[in-house]
Amino acid sequence: MPETTIALVQLEPTEAYDANVEAALNGIAEAARQGAEAVFLPESFHVKGPSELRFATATPIPGPLSDALSAAARDAGVWLLAGSFNEKIDRPDKLSNTSLLFGPDGAIVESYRKIHLFDVTVGDEVVARESDRNLAGDRTVVVDTPFGRMGLSICYDVRFPELYRTLALQGAELLAVPSNFAMFTGKDHWEVLLRARAIENGAYVIAPATTGRHGGFASYGRSLVVDPWGTVVACASDGR
Secondary structure (H helix, E strand, C coil), rough: CCCCCEEEEEEECCCCCCHHHHHHHHHHHHHHHHHCCEEEEECCCCCCHHHHEEEEEECCCCCHHHHHHHHHHHHCCEEEEEEEEEEEHHHHHCEEEEEEEECCCCEEEEEEECCCCCCCCCCCCCCEEHHHCCCCCCCCCCCEECEEEEEEHHHHHHHHHHHHHHHHHHHEEEEEEECCEEEEHHHHHHHHHHHHHHHHHCEEEEEEEEEECCCCHHHHHHEEEECCCCEEEEEEECCC
C-alpha cells in the first residue's frame, strides 16, 4: 500500500446548516494546505437537529451540497470522503444517510447508504430512532483508490462485524467509519470497536467523528486512525 498523507476533519455541527457546511469546506481546504492527499469528514457534518430540520435541509445527489463538495475536492486536488449527509430520495417520508467518495477531479467515485440504522435506547442518556426518518441501504461498497482498496461504512455499522468481514473478503485494506458517535456509549465502546474491526480484518480503520452537545445528544469526538495490528496511530481530542 503506498504511503499517503490523510486528514480527518473533526467538526462540531449544530442546527446552522450553512455554517456547518462552510466549516467542512474550510476544513478540506486547510487539510490540503497541510499536505493531505485524502480528506475524511464525519457523519452528519452538515447538520444536527430534529428530523424536521433534516428533511428541510436534505438535498438530492447531484444537488447543491454534492456540487459544493465536488468543487472543494477539485480545488484542493484531494480524494474526499464526505462522511455522510441526508440525501433526498424518491420517498416523501424517508431520507438516506449517504456517504460520497470524490476523486481529486471532483467526480463522484462511489456512494454508500447506511445499512444499519441507529435504533437504540440506553436508559435516559441515548434515545434514537434513525429508522423513523431514514431508509436503510442494501449494498456493500468497496472501491479502489491510489492509497488502497477501501470499504465504506457509517457509524452504527461498526457494531456489526459481519459487514466488515464482507468488505475484507471483497479486498478492503482500509475501512472508513465516519461517525456521530454518542458520548454515553463512546467512552466505553468507540475505541475498542474500531480496534476490533481493524484486528479482525487486518485492515486500517479511518474514523472521523463529530463532537459537541446539541439538544439532548452529546457526540464523543476522538477521531481515530487504527492500523491493522489494532494500534491507534492517530487520535483527536473530544473537542474540535
